[in-house]
Each structure stands twice: as C-alpha cells, then as structure tokens.
Amino acid sequence: MAVAEGPALAEAVAGTQVESRGRFNTFRSLHYRDYRLLWIGTLFASSAQWVQQITVGWLAYQLTGSAFMLGAVNGARALPLLFLAPFGGVAADRVDRKALMFWTQIMLLISSVAMAAIVLTGQVHVWHLLAYMAITGVAWAFNNPVRQSVVPNLVPREDLMNALALNSVGFNITRIIGPTIAGILIAEVGAGENFLIQAGAYVAMAAIVIPMAIPAMKRATDASVRENLKDGANYVWRNGTLRTMLILALVPMVIGLPYTALMPIFAKEVLHSGASGYGLLMSAVGVGAVIGTLTLASFGSVQRKGLVVLAAIFMLGASLIAFSLSRSFELSLVLMVVTGAAQMVYMTTNQTVLQLLIPDEMRGRVMGIYMLNQGLVPFGSLLAGALADATSAPTAVFIMGSLVCFMATVFALRAREMREA
Numbered sequence: 001m002a003v004a005e006g007p008a009l010a011e012a013v014a015g016t017q018v019e020s021r022g023r024f025n026t027f028r029s030l031h032y033r034d035y036r037l038l039w040i041g042t043l044f045a046s047s048a049q050w051v052q053q054i055t056v057g058w059l060a061y062q063l064t065g066s067a068f069m070l071g072a073v074n075g076a077r078a079l080p081l082l083f084l085a086p087f088g089g090v091a092a093d094r095v096d097r098k099a100l101m102f103w104t105q106i107m108l109l110i111s112s113v114a115m116a117a118i119v120l121t122g123q124v125h126v127w128h129l130l131a132y133m134a135i136t137g138v139a140w141a142f143n144n145p146v147r148q149s150v151v152p153n154l155v156p157r158e159d160l161m162n163a164l165a166l167n168s169v170g171f172n173i174t175r176i177i178g179p180t181i182a183g184i185l186i187a188e189v190g191a192g193e194n195f196l197i198q199a200g201a202y203v204a205m206a207a208i209v210i211p212m213a214i215p216a217m218k219r220a221t222d223a224s225v226r227e228n229l230k231d232g233a234n235y236v237w238r239n240g241t242l243r244t245m246l247i248l249a250l251v252p253m254v255i256g257l258p259y260t261a262l263m264p265i266f267a268k269e270v271l272h273s274g275a276s277g278y279g280l281l282m283s284a285v286g287v288g289a290v291i292g293t294l295t296l297a298s299f300g301s302v303q304r305k306g307l308v309v310l311a312a313i314f315m316l317g318a319s320l321i322a323f324s325l326s327r328s329f330e331l332s333l334v335l336m337v338v339t340g341a342a343q344m345v346y347m348t349t350n351q352t353v354l355q356l357l358i359p360d361e362m363r364g365r366v367m368g369i370y371m372l373n374q375g376l377v378p379f380g381s382l383l384a385g386a387l388a389d390a391t392s393a394p395t396a397v398f399i400m401g402s403l404v405c406f407m408a409t410v411f412a413l414r415a416r417e418m419r420e421a
Contacts, residue, residue, distance in 0.1 A: 026298040029163040034212050035154040038147070041208045042170040048108075048201035050178025051185070052136065055194040056129050058186055059119070063126050075378050076130045080137030081144075082375025088142035089368015090228045092149045093361065094219050101150075102209045104143040109202040111135045116195035144371045149363040152355050153215045161305075161352040165297035168348050172289040172340075179282075217360050232365030242357050245309075246369060248411065249350050252313055253373040256404040257343065258380035259320055260285070265393040271329045284333045288340025296345055305353045307412075312346035314408035320401030324394045 030036045053074070060073045091100055115132045118124050155163045185194050223231065236242055260282070267278035319339040326332045351370070358366045388396040 026162075026294060027166065029155050029159050029166055029297075032155050032159075034214065035151070035163055037208050037212050038150065038154060039166060039170055041205045042147075042167055043174060044201040044205045044208070046171045046174035047178055048112075048198045048205075050174055051182045051194055051198050051201075052112075054179050054182035055186060055191050055198075056133060059124065059191050060126060060129050063124070063129075069126060073126075073129050073133050076133040077137040077140075078375045078378040080134060080141045080375075082372060084138060084141035085145060085371040085375065086229055086232070086365070086368040087225070088371070089145040089149075089232065089365040090225055091142055092146040092364025092368070093217075093228065094225070094364075097146050097150055097217070097364075098209060098212060098214045100146045101143060102206055104139045104146075105202050105206040105209065107139045108136060108143075109199050109206065111139070112195050112199040112202060116192050116199065119192035119195060120190075140374075141371070144374070145364055145368040148351075148355075148367045148371070150214050152363070153217075153360070157356070160355055161349070162297050164352050164355070165293045165348050168293040168344050169290055169297065172286050172293065172344065175289065176283055176286040179279075228365060232362060232369065235362050236366060236369060239357065241306075242354065242366070244411065245306075245350055245354050245357070246366075248309060248313065248407075249347075249354070249370055250373050250376060251407060252316065252346070252404055254376050254380035254383070255407070256316055256320065256400055257377060258384040259323075259339075259397050259400060261381035261384050262388055262393045262397060265388065266323075266332070266397075270327065270394060271332055273329050277329060280333060281336050284336035285340035285343075288337035288342075289344040290340075291337070292341030292344040293348055295341075296348055305349050308349045309346055309353065310408050310412045312342050312349065314405055314412075315342040316346060317401045317404030317406075317408060320397055320404065324396075324398035324401060 030039060056073055060069050063069075111132055115128065118128050151163055151167070152160055182194065185197065236246060263281050264278055267273050267281060271277060271281075273280070316339060319335050319342055323332055323335040323339065326335060354366065354370060355363070384396055384400065387399065391399075
C-alpha cells in the first residue's frame with residue numbers, strides 16, 4: 001500500500017485549509033480528505049462495536065443466564081487491551097501504519113464471519129463468545145493506537161482539537177443509536193445475522209483505509225521491541241507535563257467512569273424507572289457527550305487546555321455527586337447529560353494536549369500507553385460494584401465523584417505545568 005510523503009500531504013492540507021476557513025467552523029476538519037475518510041471509518045468501527053457488545057451480551061445471557069458471564073465476556077475483550085496496547089503502540093512506530101490499520105480490520109472481519117457461521121449453524125457455546133471477544137480485543141489493541149497516532153498527520157496543528165472532538169462526536173452518535181438498532185436487529189433478523197452486519201462494517205472500514213494517504217514516518221526499527229517499550233516509558237516519565245496528562249487520562253477512568261456499571265441499580269432501586277429508565281439514563285450520557293464534543297469542536301484552538309481538562313474533571317466529579325443525591329428521575333436525566341458532556345470535554349482536551357506534546361517518532365508508543373484506559377474500565381467497574389455491595393449504589397457514586405473532585409483540586413494546586421499547558 002503506497003503512502004503519501006509528508007511534504008506532499010502538507011501541501012494538500014494547506015490548500016484545503018485555505019479553502020475551508022470560510023465554512024461552518026464546527027466541522028472544519030472534515031474538509032481534509034484523509035481525515036474525512038478516517039472519520040467515516042470511525043462511524044463504521046463504532047457501529048460495529050455497539051452491535052458486537054449488544055449481540056454478544058444477549059447471547060451470553062441466553063446461553064448461561066449468568067450475570068457473571070456478562071461481565072466475563074466483556075472482560076475477555078478488555079484484557080488484551082490492558083496487556084497489548086503498549087505493544088500496539090510500538091507496532092504503530094515500527095511498521096507501515098496504513099498496512100497495520102488494514103490488516104487489523106481483516107482480522108476483525110474474519111473473526112466476525114467465523115462467529116456468524118458458528119451461531120447460524122447452532123453450534124455456539126459460551127467459550128466461543130469468550131474466544132471471539134479476546135480475538136477482537138487483540139485486534140483493537142493494535143488498531144486503536146495507530147488510528148489515534150495518525151490524526152495529527154492528517155490535519156493542521158491548529159485544527160487538532162477539532163479533529164479529536166469530531167472523532168468523539170462520531171463515536172457518541174453511534175452510542176446513542178447503536179444499541180437500539182442492534183436490539184431491533186436481534187429481534188428481527190437474529191444474532192447470527194448481526195455478526196454478518198459487523199463483518200460488513202469491517203469490510204467498509206478496510207475499503208476506506210486503501211485510498212487514504214498517510215505520511216511516511218521514520219520507523220523505530222533501530223532497536224528491539226523491548227527497547228522501544230522502554231524508550232516510550234522513559235520518554236513519558238521524563239516529561240512532567242506528559243506524565244501528568246497520562247495520569248489524568250487513566251486514573252479518572254478507574255475511579256469515576258465505572259459509574260455506568262451501577263446504572264441498572266439506580267434505574268431499578270433508586271429512581272424506580274425500570275428497564276426503560278435505564279435505557280434513557282444511558283442515552284442521556286450519550287446526548288451530553290455529543291453536546292460537549294460539538295461545543296468543543298466549534299471553538300478554535302483553546303488556550304490553557306490544561307485548565308479546561310481540570311475544570312472538566314471537577315465538573316465530572318461534581319455531577320456524579322449530584323446524581324448520587326438525586327431521587328428525581330427527570331433531574332437525574334439532566335445530570336447524566338452534564339456528566340456525559342464533562343466526560344467527553346475532559347477526554348478530548350486531554351488527548352489534544354497529549355498529541356501536541358508527542359513527537360511523531362514517539363506518538364504510537366505514547367498512544368499505546370494512553371489506550372490502557374480502555375482496559376482499566378472493567379477493573380474500575382469491579383471496584384465500583386464491590387463498593388456498592390459494601391455500602392449502596394448512591395454511596396458508591398458519591399465516593400467516586402468525591403475522589404474525582406479531590407484529584408482535580410490536587411492537580412490544580414500542585415501541578416503548575418498542568419495550569420500552563
């Protein structure tokens with residue numbers, strides 16, 4: 001697969017930049033052809049992941065009737081992300097990035113077709129689901145870091161926050177409608193056919209990668225994989241601002257974001273709204289996330305991004321505290337919208353600062369470390385569940401929100417480099 005050289009792509013981007021400045025500001029990054037292709041691929045990727053999550057969860061519960069197995073199948077996908085994401089980052093710095101994106105899509109395609117065949121022939125067992133989720137976890141551990149690492153090479157530096165915000169918009173649009181569509185598809189066509197629909201999305205993603213022009217970068221092949229991992233970790237540790245931003249990227253994912261694991265308890269026992277209320281609460285988070293990221297995308301290059309990150313983290317914690325105290329379903333919906341908005345403003349701005357700090361030759365390895373956040377969430381969910389069992393769901397969320405606020409306050413007071421980032 002041929003890739004465009006950096007100067008040629010820079011000229012193309014510069015030309016598009018001049019052309020696009022007078023247009024609607026919120027979606028300006030979509031005027032860059034290769035970023036637009038990547039963004040469309042994100043829509044297919046997110047849709048496929050939601051179809052996968054709902055379908056596999058449905059099958060797991062249908063086969064076992066066990067709530068534990070529901071957690072286990074999701075954990076099977078998260079574990080590879082936790083252990084292999086740093087290696088995926090190394091791969092993004094060592095091999096052709098376009099080829100890496102393409103072949104991981106082929107891996108996802110093959111596994112989905114195989115799973116469809118197993119389900120459609122009536123041979124499915126729970127171990128098939130565990131193996132399938134583990135395989136897709138491996139593929140995403142190598143695909144996610146490279147997808148994130150190419151974004152700064154597809155848009156000008158001043159449009160990076162807009163591009164990352166639009167990535168989040170695409171993900172959260174599918175987050176709102178994806179589960180509903182997946183449920184309808186299970187009822188109307190069946191679980192096996194859902195895996196074929198996933199496979200179709202992966203075909204589209206692979207086809208989108210082919211025409212993309214991704215700048216060729218110097219590959220980190222002058223050292224071993226082990227040395228590459230060590231160099232990436234050392235680079236993060238020596239850079240105080242980068243180290244702080246990564247801590248802020250990972251820790252709130254464990255102590256704050258697992259609130260979603262407790263939403264069924266809130267819907268049933270606290271707010272007395274049932275299954276429909278649970279769906280509305282989760283959709284409200286998605287609505288807030290879209291509002292937050294669209295708002296962020298509408299701004300130019302925000303100054304003092306570090307302060308924005310800290311303010312958004314504090315708002316996330318404060319909204320969780322308020323939610324834990326609410327006994328009104330309507331107020332809780334509003335608070336979930338605020339929570340979703342704060343969550344995505346924090347995550348998007350944090351990632352923007354990271355991307356601006358990282359040199360191209362280290363980008364894959366640092367993003368591999370950043371992608372550990374996806375593997376840490378299930379462990380945070382286990383902690384949240386244990387805390388809720390020991391106390392109550394509202395008390396657990398109150399404690400989680402308080403810890404998030406405390407963390408934001410400490411970093412605001414102690415981390416000068418954050419305030420100036």
